[in-house]
Amino acid sequence: MDDLIFFGHKDAPLTTEGNVSQVKKTMDRMAMPYEYLDSPDAIHKRFPVFNREALPSDYVGLVQASSASINVQAAASAFFSAAMKTGRLSVLEKYAVSGLEPSGVPHQNQTYAIYAQSEQDALCIRGRHLILSPGVWADSVLNPLGLHQTRDWKIWQMNYAYWPVKSHDVKIPIWFEFGNLDANDHGTFYGFPPLNFDPSMANRVKMSADYTYDVFDHPAQIHHKVSQRLMKELSGHLSSLLNPQAIHLEQMEDAGTCLYSMSPDGKLVIGRIPTQPCSETFYHGASMCIMESGRAFKYAPLFGRVLVELAIDGKSPYQSDLDIFSPLREGLFN
Ligand SMILES: Cc1cc2nc3c(=O)[nH]c(=O)nc-3n(C[C@H](O)[C@H](O)[C@H](O)COP(=O)(O)OP(=O)(O)OC[C@H]3O[C@@H](n4cnc5c(N)ncnc54)[C@H](O)[C@@H]3O)c2cc1C
Known part of the structure; x- marks a missing residue:
């Protein structure tokens, strides 16, 4: 302090x-x-x-x-070891996600296939929930879902x-x-x-x-x-x-x-993933935090909780605070 x-x-x-x-x-x-x-x-x-x-x-x-001031390295390693202790975390290092495919009944019972590639290997991971926080590389995972960041980003x-x-x-x-x-x-x-x-x-x-x-x-x-x-x-x-x-x-x-x-308006984007720009129809079981505009580290514990709530329950008790960060804002995607 x-x-x-x-x-x-x-x-x-x-x-x-x-x-x-x-x-x-x-x-x-x-x-x-x-x-x-x-x-x-x-x-x-x-x-x-x-x-x-x-x-x-x-x-x-x-x-x-x-x-x-937050000790970022120590904080990140504390998150990581807490997640490892659950025994339910697998980390794929040095793999790039090269494809992402929603399947199943749209907007209800969706599943996701993620195609990941390393220099030696390629694999496909399937899951019922999807949370994206890809930093400046957001287009690499959003394009297969039909969203393209506008030139104003x-x-x-x-x-x-x-x-x-x-x-x-x-x-x-x-x-x-x-x-x-x-x-x-x-x-x-x-x-x-x-x-x-x-x-x-x-x-x-x-x-x-x-x-x-x-x-x-x-x-x-x-x-x-x-x-x-x-x-x-x-x-x-x-x-x-x-x-x-x-x-x-x-x-x-x-x-x-x-x-x-x-982001075009300098505010971060956190919420469910729309199936089209500005559409109020969302991918089921999915959420994202992108265009963080240089200020998201300190919120990592809170945003992590919100992203899980949105992906699993489709809603979060923090919704009224999230409206300002809505992925449905004009000018984010085309
Ligand atoms: C100069 C500066 C000052 C800052 N100051 C503050 C501050 O004072 N307070 C604060 O709270 N925050 C601050 N921040 C912001 C904070 O650092 C970021 O909000 C945070 O690091 C973003 O984390 P992230 O996980 O969303 O993105 P990133 O850290 O960029 O992580 C994204 C990850 O996704 C991976 N990825 C992307 N696409 C793919 C793909 N296709 N396949 C596989 N992996 C992929 C990338 O490899 C990367 O590891 C600052 C940032 C900067 C640059």
Whole structure:
């Protein structure tokens, strides 16, 4: 657990991640406690790691004291070992699903055949229930079901890197900066404090920009090359934003990339699988979570439960919360 600060222009237009006033509204609505920092002086006083000169005069901030970073590797391995303990999990590693066929009585008593291929082997798995969470490769499994993601869905290849900590005396919170002036993501940056998840992380911080110059229409275009243009902008911004006593800002390490599967409206898609775009008829016993738009990891336990409920019972007690993420939204599939 750690402090999280959202800060930026008081009236910044909305980005994919919202803006400070929208975060404030949401926290008020949900009665979540926070501390409001009403000026750049207040932000700098609370967290001297942010240089006063780098904060424009209309900057405000919100500090949420009960935030946290998740140890993703440990969480994933806990899920995996809990599932293994049931004795009912088989994992096919290094197999790609190359075909998917519904059969049986449509919409009632459906079964599914999944055709999977490895370099050496091909096999067919049959089941009564189907849950799909294929990331940016959604078309590879949805096309056989008659759904094609529209061209408005995009893959955003994001960049990140690490910097060594110079001194632990200056507190580094989890932070997100809405430095954008227009209604786009340019000017949004974020970072994490040093984390003790493994020895290599205890003395360095991970930071990034929340915008990209690498936007793709198809997984074949993914190249995993770190964007030099973006890293230059990120490094330049960090060296004015952050206190040089805290971080070795000249020593960027281990830059890498990862992928957002970005829906046309920036909201994820979770629900039953329609038999046609926008159709209220669904495949029986099936559900999906796709186009997660860069924000789904923390919901994995909840989404797992919802996906199972939708696949097995065809409904979930969380339905009213799910409506905003409906797979029937216009513009998702053709
Ligand atoms: C820069 C960045 C920052 C993020 N920050 C946050 C955050 O702060 N909080 C948060 O909650 N989330 C965050 N996320 C989002 C989070 O990482 C994703 O939501 C999550 O990893 C998506 O998991 P997934 O299982 O849906 O997809 P993936 O992890 O992409 O997994 C999909 C899997 O399906 C497999 N697959 C696809 N097609 C086939 C096929 N035909 N055959 C066989 N296998 C197939 C793939 O190999 C892959 O293993 C962030 C993501 C990025 C990139």
